[in-house]
Amino acid sequence: MPLVNPKELFQKCYGKYAIGAFNVNNMEILQGVIEAAKEERSPLILQISKGARNYAKLVYLMKLIEAAVQDAPDIPIVVHLDHGDSVELCKEVIDAGFTSVMIDGSHLPFEENVRITKEVVDYAHPRGVAVEGELGRLVGVEEHVVVSEREATYTDPDKAVEFVERTGVDSLAIAIGTSHGAYKFKGEPKLDFDRLREIAKRLPGFPLVLHGASSVLPEYVEKANQYGAKLGGAKGVPEEMIREATKMGICKVNIDTDLRLAVTATIREIFALHPEEFDPRKYLGPAREEVKKLVKHKLRNVLGSSGTI
Numbered sequence: 001m002p003l004v005n006p007k008e009l010f011q012k013c014y015g016k017y018a019i020g021a022f023n024v025n026n027m028e029i030l031q032g033v034i035e036a037a038k039e040e041r042s043p044l045i046l047q048i049s050k051g052a053r054n055y056a057k058l059v060y061l062m063k064l065i066e067a068a069v070q071d072a073p074d075i076p077i078v079v080h081l082d083h084g085d086s087v088e089l090c091k092e093v094i095d096a097g098f099t100s101v102m103i104d105g106s107h108l109p110f111e112e113n114v115r116i117t118k119e120v121v122d123y124a125h126p127r128g129v130a131v132e133g134e135l136g137r138l139v140g141v142e143e144h145v146v147v148s149e150r151e152a153t154y155t156d157p158d159k160a161v162e163f164v165e166r167t168g169v170d171s172l173a174i175a176i177g178t179s180h181g182a183y184k185f186k187g188e189p190k191l192d193f194d195r196l197r198e199i200a201k202r203l204p205g206f207p208l209v210l211h212g213a214s215s216v217l218p219e220y221v222e223k224a225n226q227y228g229a230k231l232g233g234a235k236g237v238p239e240e241m242i243r244e245a246t247k248m249g250i251c252k253v254n255i256d257t258d259l260r261l262a263v264t265a266t267i268r269e270i271f272a273l274h275p276e277e278f279d280p281r282k283y284l285g286p287a288r289e290e291v292k293k294l295v296k297h298k299l300r301n302v303l304g305s306s307g308t309i
């Protein structure tokens with residue numbers, strides 16, 4: 001089937017399970033993710049960041065995704081722009097065939113965020129493309145002990161309603177305590193589920209998005225460290241918390257760091273155990289296999305999207 005708009009996927013999964021949005025940077029990661037979705041009979045969101053585009057060139061990534069669609073003809077696949085930082089970039093990728101874009105104005109003043117997000121919606125919707133906006137800031141490592149600090153960065157439920165109404169976005173990324181990367185918490189992991197519940201209550205049935213949703217699986221961190229990495233103190237969102245969030249209106253769960261860790265741990269082990277090896281297929285192949293194993297686990301045991309197509 002052709003690439004799909006995520007709207008229908010979100011309607012179907014709301015409150016029950018979530019769609020995994022996996023960052024794609026190269027062929028091996030893409031193939032690992034696709035093989036997992038095929039075996040699990042699960043829909044997929046493939047997301048491309050500005051960084052991915054700078055690394056691999058958009059034309060290469062789009063051709064790889066075209067190949068994936070051909071290789072997995074019955075899997076609904078969304079191609080999404082992750083953290084679009086300008087109206088121009090969103091328009092460019094819409095014209096290139098993306099079926100979903102994120103315009104991330106979360107660092108801007110509210111009115112400015114509304115303005116640019118609405119501009120993207122006005123361009124995207126007539127072209128059949130969905131738009132994700134973001135309200136609230138994802139902050140790393142620092143613990144939110146001070147209430148005023150939390151109020152300044154976490155998503156305000158009143159503002160979320162106003163933002164959705166005024167922009168017409170199809171989904172909203174919210175800040176409830178997650179952050180990007182491998183160092184999400186200093187102490188015990190904690191998410192503001194009361195806030196999520198409140199936002200979901202005020203926006204009934206409206207798809208919410210969780211960024212920074214990697215779990216930073218200890219097995220990968222330990223293996224990478226065992227073979228020379230320095231990832232001390234790495235900590236992610238426990239899988240149980242992700243499961244809980246998918247029951248509360250989170251329809252899209254963004255995962256990048258976990259893929260990076262799976263690749264890195266695998267390659268480090270091979271380099272350490274087989275120093276004579278110099279054929280990239282001998283370490284990129286196993287890394288791809290590990291990505292597949294990880295994504296199957298996420299789809300089946302964390303997101304709950306296995307067997308839904």
Ligand SMILES: O=C(CO)COP(=O)(O)O
Pocket residue numbers: 023082083179180181182210211212213214215254255256257258
């Ligand atoms: O939010 C993300 C991409 O937009 C990825 O988050 P992680 O760093 O937790 O994988």
Ligand SMILES: O=C[C@H](O)COP(=O)(O)O
Pocket residue numbers: 023049050051052082083180256257
């Ligand atoms: O949100 C961030 C994603 O993990 C993408 O990261 P990147 O900009 O390094 O590709």
Ligand SMILES: [Zn+2]
Pocket residue numbers: 083104106107134138
């Ligand atoms: Zn953001």
Ligand SMILES: [Zn+2]
Pocket residue numbers: 083180211212254
């Ligand atoms: Zn993100």
